[in-house]
Amino acid sequence: MENYTMEGRTYRYYGEEAPLYPFGYGLSYTTFHYRDLVLSPPVLPICANLSVSVVLKNTGLWDSEEVVQLYLRWEQSSVPVPRWQLVAFRRVAVLAGQEAKLSFQVLAEQRAVWVQDWRLEPGTFTLFAGGQQPGQKTRVPSEVLSAQFSVTGMARPLRGC
Numbered sequence: 626m627e628n629y630t631m632e633g634r635t636y637r638y639y640g641e642e643a644p645l646y647p648f649g650y651g652l653s654y655t656t657f658h659y660r661d662l663v664l665s666p667p668v669l670p671i672c673a674n675l676s677v678s679v680v681l682k683n684t685g686l687w688d689s690e691e692v693v694q695l696y697l698r699w700e701q702s703s704v705p706v707p708r709w710q711l712v713a714f715r716r717v718a719v720l721a722g723q724e725a726k727l728s729f730q731v732l733a734e735q736r737a738v739w740v741q742d743w744r745l746e747p748g749t750f751t752l753f754a755g756g757q758q759p760g761q762k763t764r765v766p767s768e769v770l771s772a773q774f775s776v777t778g779m780a781r782p783l784r785g786c
Contacts, residue, residue, distance in 0.1 A: 653685075653756075654689055655683055655684075655685025655689040657681055657683055657685075657689075657719070658682045658684045659679055659680070659681055659754060659756075659769075659770050660679075661678070662752075662754050662771070663679070663772075664676070664677055664772050665678075666774075667773075667774050668777060669774065669777070670778050671733070671776055671777065672778075675731040676728065676730060677731060677752060678728045679726075679727055679770065680726050680727075681719060681725050681726075682723070683721050685721060687721055688719070689719065690717060691756050692714055692715070692716050692717075693754065694711060694754070694755060695712050695731065695754050696753040696759055697712045697731065697735065697736065697752055697753075698710075698750065698759075699736075699750060700749040700751060702748070703738070703740060703780075704739065706738055709759055712731050715727060733745060736750065737783045743782065743783040744783060745776075745782075747780060748775070748776055749773055749775050749776075750776065751773050753770070754771075755769030756768070756769075
């Protein structure tokens with residue numbers, strides 16, 4: 626096999642057409658509210674990891690679980706990349722009326738792109754956090770927060786970090 630491109634082969638690369646059942650699709654017996662998405666540091670060196678925190682509140686009447694999902698989008702890349710990529714997720718049980726503060730790490734290797742080898746590139750990235758994919762249309766409302774961060778330094782092979 627010589628053509629390793631995923632364009633047209635997986636929903637992450639299908640133009641604007643949404644998949645019928647995207648990752649995280651489902652219904653809930655309650656509602657959730659996301660707030661306080663914090664990325665630290667907002668500007669990081671090329672080989673550094675990103676710390677992420679977000680607060681999730683169960684605003685409904687029932688105790689329930691939510692699958693919190695983090696997606697990464699490259700704002701500019703030297704090669705074709707997915708519209709967004711799942712970089713972390715966690716199922717969290719939250720009692721009705723209660724909230725939970727969640728922490729995640731987005732590793733440098735999760736920002737790597739394939740250019741004859743895994744490579745880290747500087748630039749601007751957007752991180753999404755919520756109960757569904759960015760832009761997903763569902764019958765049950767679910768929020769997706771977003772925040773940008775920047776990576777500085779020279780492009781380098783991932784194994785050089």
